[in-house]
Amino acid sequence: MDDLYPRLSKDNAALLLVDHQTGLISGLVRDYGVDEFKNNVLALANTAKFFDLPVILTTSFENGPNGPLMQGLVELFPDAPKIARPGQINAWDNEDFVTAVKLTGKKQLIIAGVVTDVCVAFPALSALNAGYEVFVATDASGTFSKQVANAAIMRMAHSGVQLMNWFSIASELQRDWRNDIEGFGALLASQLPGYQNVMESYEGAQKDFNKQ
Amino acid sequence: MDDLYPRLSKDNAALLLVDHQTGLISGLVRDYGVDEFKNNVLALANTAKFFDLPVILTTSFENGPNGPLMQGLVELFPDAPKIARPGQINAWDNEDFVTAVKLTGKKQLIIAGVVTDVCVAFPALSALNAGYEVFVATDASGTFSKQVANAAIMRMAHSGVQLMNWFSIASELQRDWRNDIEGFGALLASQLPGYQNVMESYEGAQKDFNKQ
Amino acid sequence: MDDLYPRLSKDNAALLLVDHQTGLISGLVRDYGVDEFKNNVLALANTAKFFDLPVILTTSFENGPNGPLMQGLVELFPDAPKIARPGQINAWDNEDFVTAVKLTGKKQLIIAGVVTDVCVAFPALSALNAGYEVFVATDASGTFSKQVANAAIMRMAHSGVQLMNWFSIASELQRDWRNDIEGFGALLASQLPGYQNVMESYEGAQKDFNKQ
């Protein structure tokens, strides 16, 4: 009955970032605040970087109003395969994309994208059908409204998608702080302002008591 | 295991618009803003028009306080079957309606209506029982409150309804931009103000650089 | 596969109103506005009255801070069995209550109560286990917050409860307006201010045109 807890592992997982393009984000994403959404997407990306996961980037009509991929993602993954889809809306309909996924050799797919109900839900369901374990990073995926997002994640959950968020993904990949305490701490500090505050408070306290 | 992703296809789908009547909308729909709801309903309708799906309109007591069908829908589908139900609340209890559905020859039914918990949920569940694949356009369906809407879509999801929204429906029917780039772009531009903005920005940029 | 749409029928249904006591409502219910909640509860009760459903009232420690049953319910159902539970929190643990349910001879139970996560969820799940079809009136049930309500209805849905609201219950029991157009219209007009407005507008229009 092990399947009640499909569990991400850094050895088995790949990250698929689907259509985080500047035009789509500014034109369509309204279920997260602008600051929060940017931070979530970069946090997920940096998580993958930290764990050295294979990452696949894909875009839809990037030479057009949808716009280029967020510059932050481009800089983070200069060597990742970037599939510029000539027209397929569901990334899984693009053979190059599916091939790139297969080439990672991983069976656990972490997916985030814009918009949740299309660019995330469609390939997520396709990947489930193809036999992958699928983990959606809900908070690094955006769409028109909270109502649309809620319907989309409910749909995915009913098909078997594991609903996660960037922080739970990072935590599951890390498994144990001792695998790299400083590195993981630095990841959290840089991506999570709330955690950065408590870290700085702790360091401040350390200085106080060392003075004594 | 293909059924994890029941996938809309423009060859297999029909649209059922249930009771988008002016009295019901103004009297009962409070889970979407007035502008947003009108735009969502017309966007879904124009999507069906664009893909030439069979459309069936139905109303409940339109000669009375429930009011006539939104004029915008009437104008869009002058030749669609319009079943004015003499009393049945669940449209599926009306034989003419079921017959009209059968006559489309389609097995995938996209349903939207007012109110979600009755005019959508009842025929959606009936259609599931009758063996159809059912896709509800949640954001083109309205009801008393977000709480009522949430309970209704959760109920439907547990029975097997696929929760979608007009944009994901349009995207799934389109499958590939190359099937008609200009047409699909025009559909989005006219129905999606957020996308219209980024399209106009892109055209503006084009003019800027052509001037140079 | 008929069970995808467990369908309420006025011949098979009974209504169980659990602990709509004035102390519990004023002290604990915060997921609905005060006006809205009162109207929803009375609307559900009047629906049962209209369809002549068997109704069972039950209270928990009514001689104490929980307070008496809402006076409006007492007046509506002077002859209904009212089980004042001496201590059992889950009404289903009270033999008199279960006996009263059995005596109705109905297999479909509509349940509403205060608070949703206890007084509704516990007997709802017990009744499912006992083989009943259970329909919860989510909007005539109240609790501490929207978050608690959401968790409770999600729990119930996963066990098989049908999530409904008073209006969808009334609509399903009515099935067809022609069963009693005036009666059903009057029910809606008196319980649904939004519908009352459109009815009055329609009557106003009738006067206008009759004048002409």
Place this chain on the structure above:
Amino acid sequence: MDDLYPRLSKDNAALLLVDHQTGLISGLVRDYGVDEFKNNVLALANTAKFFDLPVILTTSFENGPNGPLMQGLVELFPDAPKIARPGQINAWDNEDFVTAVKLTGKKQLIIAGVVTDVCVAFPALSALNAGYEVFVATDASGTFSKQVANAAIMRMAHSGVQLMNWFSIASELQRDWRNDIEGFGALLASQLPGYQNVMESYEGAQKDFNKQ
């Protein structure tokens, strides 16, 4: 410096109800829930009735889509002057209305209406200019959104309107419970479900202890 507290008095006040018409309410009012708004309007009206204030009703184009006055108001004030304005949007532009106000002989005007930013704000500001003390019942006045309502009440406050709500108006007119304890208690019980609950709890407790 007495003018820091312009104080309503039942001997000096009149109530102006502006355009609470069924079409305007169902089509335009979205800053209050449907149940809450109806209850607030009727509570204000019953308050005026209880204190025997002069009441003036006025409507805009009631033979048309704006619809008739809410039936509840018509029934409550069969003998009140009802000025059906032939076209003036600001009721104060209608001579009959201003004359009716003058005939009350009162210098304190309580105003509520639909929509707040027009049908309330315009005559409220006109009345201020004409030298009246103006008290707006903000919660018996409705409009398109909370944002529009907020701007409108801020505008009125800056010109000198006293922002009140039906309950504070009732309380100020009553001044002292002893003026009519039972009558005022009955008014609150019938118009304020939250108060009704605590009254019923208290009566329940009374029965408990009398039994002992």
Place this chain on the structure above:
Amino acid sequence: MDDLYPRLSKDNAALLLVDHQTGLISGLVRDYGVDEFKNNVLALANTAKFFDLPVILTTSFENGPNGPLMQGLVELFPDAPKIARPGQINAWDNEDFVTAVKLTGKKQLIIAGVVTDVCVAFPALSALNAGYEVFVATDASGTFSKQVANAAIMRMAHSGVQLMNWFSIASELQRDWRNDIEGFGALLASQLPGYQNVMESYEGAQKDFNKQ
């Protein structure tokens, strides 16, 4: 004491639309929904058109990321002065703009723009200082969040700006339906979906009773 009600008049008013550019709207406006904001802006513009008010358009760096003026505005006012500001952020710092305002000969300025706290607040306060009466259309002006919008309108109100919204502006300019019943009704029907619904219901009722 007439100044408690600075009152818009179609003979004295001009409309200033400041920086409704597609890049600014999609990138920055988050205090209104996308559909609602577009509708509000076009409604205000059509109102000015209907009353034949002088309109002045102005943009900030339209050859750049801020993007062109919304196409809908361009089409509506092909002959209006359009001041493309070469750099001034406060439009009032641009001499051409101030000159254009003066040339209208009007002393009442209706202002809307993006973003509220800058492109609206700055010229609004400048215009007050220059002796104009200033009326801000709050709901046709957008910015980063409701919190920022609230602070900006509170600031403006304290300096003497009249806070209005497109509908109250249209109503005040119209003054009396009889000035053009059909024209004004058509304006509302086309710009106000909520009113469109009640109009269609009324027309539906008319057909019903004419049939009889």
Place this chain on the structure above:
Amino acid sequence: MDDLYPRLSKDNAALLLVDHQTGLISGLVRDYGVDEFKNNVLALANTAKFFDLPVILTTSFENGPNGPLMQGLVELFPDAPKIARPGQINAWDNEDFVTAVKLTGKKQLIIAGVVTDVCVAFPALSALNAGYEVFVATDASGTFSKQVANAAIMRMAHSGVQLMNWFSIASELQRDWRNDIEGFGALLASQLPGYQNVMESYEGAQKDFNKQ
């Protein structure tokens, strides 16, 4: 121009707690969460206790559904004057209350109560008229909804009330941590769970570094 900053001083201030009765709180207060409101009221009361301010308690019809004063307040101020008003709604209409206020010899009055629009606003405005400086503790005052609260505090601000909250009142009375660092810290820790967390974190850090 010193009056731009009417500044609370522990030597000049008294606290008036108006009608924090259990029936009124449970029946009427809906603009704050239940936990938050209780904590705010007790925090304000403990603040007055800490600074040894004169405190006056008053109730309206406490032998009736309004209920007794919150037990927590009774226990905190066993010796404070408690004016049980026989009927006056505005506490300032009660001579004993006004006398008690005068006897404190203070000219700065901190007021909180239930409900904000009546039990706070009325005496606050009366006190302003009587020449007192008035500081309302907005977050220890509750009412029907955020909309009603907003209108009430806007009304009071326009008459000259200083809008504060329990924490800003405590901070202003304290003026300087050095007046009693441990006492003030303990006050915050016990009344402010958010501050308690950072205090416990700091103490935890202290232990960590002392161990080293």
Place this chain on the structure above:
Amino acid sequence: MDDLYPRLSKDNAALLLVDHQTGLISGLVRDYGVDEFKNNVLALANTAKFFDLPVILTTSFENGPNGPLMQGLVELFPDAPKIARPGQINAWDNEDFVTAVKLTGKKQLIIAGVVTDVCVAFPALSALNAGYEVFVATDASGTFSKQVANAAIMRMAHSGVQLMNWFSIASELQRDWRNDIEGFGALLASQLPGYQNVMESYEGAQKDFNKQ
């Protein structure tokens, strides 16, 4: 079919409190108000104390920014096993923790923690896989936002976790008030301010009528 209602029993249940550390709470928890969250956690803990359930405390890196366990929990359970995990993020990966769970001999695990999506979801799913019945106290578990919480509880529900809250847990463990009326009443009064109010009202009424 008894498993539709997995039912907590005080004889079979243990409580696991995971990482309620002061740094994590102040830095990360934003889906509940500060007062509400503290009250919920302590209410759950006091519930376990009242029913004498085995309790296991665990922390993650408490000598660091995550901070110590909330002092309130430490004081409540001085003798409970407290597993300070040296690095494992999922508490179930820590052998001492799993051993402590086994040693309780209970098969029903109530879990709450910070953050919901990690410290609750991971061990909850692990425990399901290990054959335990799992009941999550959703309102005593906190995380970054309501959106993240919603996705996490939806994920858990789909795997079979029973979604509850501290009050429904207390009610289920109590089963019948008569098992200890005074004790259970005192628990509710001290942990539930809303219930405390109605209890004090009832006691006040008792005094009133005893006086007579």
Place this chain on the structure above:
Amino acid sequence: MDDLYPRLSKDNAALLLVDHQTGLISGLVRDYGVDEFKNNVLALANTAKFFDLPVILTTSFENGPNGPLMQGLVELFPDAPKIARPGQINAWDNEDFVTAVKLTGKKQLIIAGVVTDVCVAFPALSALNAGYEVFVATDASGTFSKQVANAAIMRMAHSGVQLMNWFSIASELQRDWRNDIEGFGALLASQLPGYQNVMESYEGAQKDFNKQ
């Protein structure tokens, strides 16, 4: 009448950052999201840096639970006066702080801090009394709740504070893009993710058309 528009000028303005300490932020600030608040504070700080305004930092008990100043601010202003107040809560009560303000020679003070109702409101009102023009950056100031923030900014506005936000402050200081187009653009791009998106879209379009 020039004072209707107190206008910030980079030659006359100084920035006062009051108590942006990590303990206070994580423990107390709940009216802005964590990401949004951090971004707003750093944006305001970078704005001051860009315009080379004098900046004064001050902290309250930084050797204690309040924690150190946000590290980001420390790094940005290594040479700014940093007044560690030994106890005064209102920074204006600290002579060193007031002296530092005077030494800037500026008469326009921009103030932001934590918490808004104390650390911002108190010195803001003191500065008004001392004859300064005061501009509060509302969105770089945080506090317990939106309700507390609203009351605090309403209080300040009534005393004459100009309510602004970091973006309107930056815009007013810049006055004209041509003063430094690239520098100002870079400031916006780095601090305003929404603007960054449209800038990247524009650059993407530029690349597209240059390819052609």
